Amino acid sequence: MMKLxxxxxxxxxxxxxxxxxxxxxxxxxxxxxxEPAGALxxxxxxxxxxxxxxxxxxxPPLDAQEVWAAGVTYYRSRNAxxxxxxxxxxxxxxxxxxEAERPxxxxxxxxxxxxxxxxxxxxxxxxxxxxxxPELTLAINTSGRIFGVTVGNDxxxxxxxxxxxxxxxxxxxxxxxxxxxxxILLTHEPLPTSTEIALRIRRGGQAVFDGATTLAQLKRTxxxxxxxxYRDNSFPNGCFLMTGTGVVxxxxxxxxxxxxIEITIEPIGTLANTxx
Numbered sequence: 001m002m003k004l005x006x007x008x009x010x011x012x013x014x015x016x017x018x019x020x021x022x023x024x025x026x027x028x029x030x031x032x033x034x035e036p037a038g039a040l041x042x043x044x045x046x047x048x049x050x051x052x053x054x055x056x057x058x059x060p061p062l063d064a065q066e067v068w069a070a071g072v073t074y075y076r077s078r079n080a081x082x083x084x085x086x087x088x089x090x091x092x093x094x095x096x097x098x099e100a101e102r103p104x105x106x107x108x109x110x111x112x113x114x115x116x117x118x119x120x121x122x123x124x125x126x127x128x129x130x131x132x133x134p135e136l137t138l139a140i141n142t143s144g145r146i147f148g149v150t151v152g153n154d155x156x157x158x159x160x161x162x163x164x165x166x167x168x169x170x171x172x173x174x175x176x177x178x179x180x181x182x183x184i185l186l187t188h189e190p191l192p193t194s195t196e197i198a199l200r201i202r203r204g205g206q207a208v209f210d211g212a213t214t215l216a217q218l219k220r221t222x223x224x225x226x227x228x229x230y231r232d233n234s235f236p237n238g239c240f241l242m243t244g245t246g247v248v249x250x251x252x253x254x255x256x257x258x259x260x261i262e263i264t265i266e267p268i269g270t271l272a273n274t275x276x
């Protein structure tokens with residue numbers, strides 16, 4: 001498996017323990033390839049060795065790709081969404097979509113709203129209940145084939161969404177509402193169901209929240225979610241699809257400016273962002 005990093009100096013690939021620079025890699029063209037991993041491997045033959053990318057140079061691993069998201073794919077998320085929407089009369093919607101054949105899919109972010117590892121994520125000024133949502137995120141090529149995975153943070157304003165389900169776009173889509181990184185892990189095989197998604201939130205140097213789940217708790221398969229997204233929908237430059245969260249802080253927790261959010265999914269790595 002290869003890891004592909006996007007940096008301020010171009011693409012860097014980790015393959016068999018060695019780093020290679022691909023400064024002229026066309027990121028969008030890679031997503032248009034039938035076999036992106038094979039196309040990348042071919043380019044490595046002429047690539048020059050380099051050092052591991054500096055954390056300060058990392059960019060989100062996308063160019064023109066949209067980011068979409070799936071909701072209510074974990075039982076924990078179902079319960080949390082029902083709790084937050086109880087007063088707004090939308091409690092039943094989330095129970096029903098969890099059991100339905102058709103998943104909940106929504107546009108999460110256009111490229112300029114996405115940040116990378118080490119960059120700042122934002123909480124809305126008109127919200128008082130904000131949480132991160134740690135999610136395995138799929139890299140999908142133009143034809144709808146999953147060719148890699150990354151770590152995603154779906155920032156969410158739970159009070160806005162809970163007030164009325166129709167406010168979902170405002171609760172989810174705003175500047176710096178999404179983080180991806182630190183890389184794309186290129187793989188032909190799904191990650192094992194034992195794969196852990198771990199979330200830690202630190203405040204003033206101390207952990208104020210720790211939680212984890214595994215992919216075994218994901219109700220729908222990645223291929224199923226990707227298949228629904230590509231029904232009657234086209235992505236000329238491919239896309240990313242967040243697969244939902246099974247780690248939700250309790251209702252008495254909200255993010256503060258200065259909090260550090262760390263999401264770890266091995267073997268991809270850790271995505272860390274500071275709330276601004």
